[in-house]
Amino acid sequence: MKRKSTILFGIAVVGLAAIAVFTQKQVSEAPVDGLSFMGEPVTTDEIARGQEVYAANCASCHGASLGGQPDWKRRLDTGRMPAPPHDESGHTWHHADRDLFTITKLGVGGVVPGYESDMPAYEGVLTDEEIRAVLVFIKSTWPDRERAFQANVTANDQGGS
Template sequence: MFLLPAVTFSVLAAIAAHGQQQSDNTPAERLTVLGHPVTDEQFTLGRQVYAQNCASCHGTNLQGQPDWRRRLSNGRMPAPPHDESGHTWHHSDQDLFDITKLGVGGIVAGYESDMPAFEDILSDEEIAAVLAFIKSTWPERQRESQARVTAKAGGGS
């Protein structure tokens, strides 16, 4: 009588564990950043660095700030989402790297943003790892589109 629920629970637990193991092993598969394949270690580092340095503005689930398309009272734009609902995937790897390292004002002269330049905070490896983590969260359609943008810009996929 109690054997069937126990067996069912065991089977479901095993399926869930297998699914979790698969999802833990797949984020870095087939991803590249700046033309280099993403490793599992890089993905893990990127997730940690994102949580420590980016999530406070861009959201723990990459959802961005509320009303991210509407200017704040100071005239600056809120932090956009980095998930598929935002526009991050519209930019090449190199552009994303440069914006993160130099800040938006370092790329677009005179542009004022609340986002700091991370060149004195994060290493190039950490920035690339954050980009790997962000890219790993996108659905295939956004990944493919962003890979085309990157390739067109001359940066591989």
């Protein structure tokens, strides 16, 4: 009888653990309300992954807190612009998802041909999924007003701005 109770207890523990893992997976894979990327839903897992990729690849120029470089509106001695902030104080939220993706993947020249920038192209460095995750993370930090404005710009995008 004691062995049967031990086995039943073990099965119950394994069952509860499986439910906990399944529930956590459902929560982390659930779409985040009010946030999408190119019309597709975004998950909390994707935001967390984007934060990691941002920290490893973007924060050195754009700041750990997305604040950009000092005097980001004033040209450097090279004639190029400093890295702008990606928080609500910058202008990232003025651009459609497609343009943000293209700038990240191909560099600013991918959207503005001939424009010289210190922004590297991340094609071959980051996967498309990683670029999307970084942009999703950035968007997740914006206040509702900026997020709504950017969603409208994205909805009205006809292939570039």
